[in-house]
Amino acid sequence: MTTEPIWSEWRRPPPTPTQRRQDIATALAVAAGAVAMTVLTNSMGAFTSDKTPHLTEQLAWSVALTIPLILRRRYPMIVMLLVGALFIAAQSRQIGDNFSPSVVLFFAIFTAGGWAPNHRAATYARIGVIVVMFAWLGLALTGLLAGPKPAFEDAAGPLDPVLAWVLYSLGLNLLYFLSAYFFGELTWLAARRLAELEFRTEQLRLSQEQNTRGALVAERMRIARDLHDVVAHHVSVMGIQAGAARRVLDTDRDLARTALETVEQTARTSIGELRGLLGVLRAEADTGTDVSAAPGLEQVPDLVANARSAGLVVEHGTYGEPRPVPPGVALSAYRVVQEALTNVVKHAAATKVDVRVRYLDTALEVEVTDDGRGRSAPNGSGFGLVGMRERVSVHGGEFEAGPRRGSGYLVRASLPTSGVDQSGKDGGA
Template sequence: MTVLERDEEPCWPRWRRPLPTRRQQRNDVLVALAVLAGAVFTVVVVRSMGLAFNDDVSLGEQVLWGAAVVAPIVVRRRYPLATLAAVGVLFIVAQARGMGENVVPSIALFLAIYSTGAWERRRVAARWARITVIVAMFVWLGIAIVRLLVEPTVEFPGASGPLNPLLAAVLYDVGFNAMFFLSAYFFGEMAWLSARRQAELAYRAEQLRRSQEENTRGAIVAERLRIARELHDVVAHHVSVMGIQAGAARRVIDTDRELARTALDTVEETARAAIEELRGLLGVLRAEPGEAASEEPESSRESSPDLEDLPDLVERTRSESLDVAFAVYGEPYPVSDGVALSIYRVTQEALTNVVKHSLAGSVDVRLRYLDSGVEVEITDDGRGPSGPGRPQGSGLGLVGMRERVAVHGGELETGPRPTGGYRVRAVFPQPARRRAAGGADVA
């Protein structure tokens, strides 16, 4: 299992490297074949130069020993510990037999130590296995040095340096082997750490991608809710008003044509208002995401309702069976476009509920400009938004009102009044204001 398949944060110090892929295992076979070819070539060359350490070992046996030392690296990434053990043992046995050629077997040993550090998933075992092999190799080197020291016929023709030739040979062998084995250990460890960092980066990238997807989905859902809220406010109110006015016109068309004509005029005006608001909403939806407010189409800006449109909204709700009243209290002061639109929509939804559900005979809308903010209150003398014999609403209207008020940090109160009827009260707080002498608002 890779780290990207886990839901929780992996513990990176205990991270386990995924097994090698088939392509990587095929590459190991190719590397082993290349090293084997090098082993055969060097054995032939060394024998041809007369540098065989043991004349009893034939060319064929030397080739077989070289192939035996190299063969385990075929599975060096799949089974690194077994490869290291096999190469280490065969390396010492081949040298003890007097194979002579040492370059290519050393390459195989380097690859085995490196691969154990880079691929062994059990890190403690990988560490001690490499240390054990390196110590064994130095023990073997020590044995060879002891043999060199006790050899009475060792000669160093042409030696002219300041050090004793025998001491120089010992220092050279020890230094070269120390660099060789420490390099294999170090680069294997670095390969493991690099793979772990890459896995961590891939995990972080995947987490970031998922987070971006979640944010995108959240933004889409929020936008859909906003669109649904706007469509509900626009369509539900205007259709309800048109239905009430059309019903009133139908009832009086034979007895009071003037009143019927007035009701039908209201239906026509309400339909036009609905079309204008829908056109404005569609204009906003078609606008580019980065388009500034000042660049919005003129028709979109004009169609967005504000507090000045409240009297017309209330008046359009009036019908033969519903009396409406609208009043403004306090000294009006400018509010933001968002607050104005929210006040309008809350009033619109409250009036829609009155028309559709309350069976009220009168409704009173009051807009108050207070020092602490703007308050709108809609009360009626009906029997609430639900009850026997009345159509049940979806509840989206109240949810939409709460969302609109909550966006501006305001408060919404809805419920029946003690004296009868229903009340909707929304408060939109405003920043503290000081009235300048000239009447201007100062933050």
């Protein structure tokens, strides 16, 4: 798995092409608004100074201030410093519109906090710009206080008008700059949390894949051990029958022929089992194999009895004419029923279970249904279903598992038995 980044040193990736196009559109929109505000201000004559430059120069300042926003997320630090310098220069020229430059400066400080790759450097740079702006404000207020005081003819509050004016200017600017800083910080934190969430989501996906592969390998090894037991049984029978045929070959040819026919039939059955075995094995065999007799359909009633002892009402039915099936198929059918009943007992919160074994023309079908929750996988990890599906696929069968309509859960496996006659002989070579 990928090593988790040091999130305190996380660097925000650059903007996407779509975001760059959005910045261009935003800058053009702000520029249009700034031009409109300048025209309106001059048309009203709402100037704060009698030294306001000509309208053409004011429009040039408006465009110069807003155009850097085109690159605000691509080069956020440079744009903030450039806009800050232009802002002070425009204020020095005493242009008529003060609203649009303030909006542009807000955008620049906000973007530097939210998009600068090096967040620590952006923090120092923003603090530096804010300090410079307050120093500029202090100089401006000092200059105004040193000159003739405004009349404040309508003043009626309890504070001195000049003091109130100074406090108002400082408070408004403090709120303005702190808001730009705060929202930039919030944007950066949201982006980092999103990156953390995406990283952990990917880690979880990789972990689930790894766990699923591990469960799959474990189930395949279990299948391999089971099939090994079945094939070992057949090979033992073949050895005994071949030895018997050798001993009576000269004295009882009929008995020798019968023994050899048994060897032939058993060999064909073993070949079918080996095909499944070779389809499963992908690693070295487990040397700790238990070679005890493998369970089959005859042991399904034992599973039903165990489920009943757990407090479940279990119905068990066999449909169709019972007939011998390949041991590997019988073993897989047993394992499917075993796993399904285990899931019901552990996870389904069911009260009633129905176990059905069907002998079809070309297949053996087992089905386990319950009246439990039925809205999710019967076991929390889903590995039981992975194992059952893998086991059925070894024989080229079909597997189905999922919630039933209304309530409950269904597990059904169909295992082909074509080519097997009524005596259990494999009809193919």
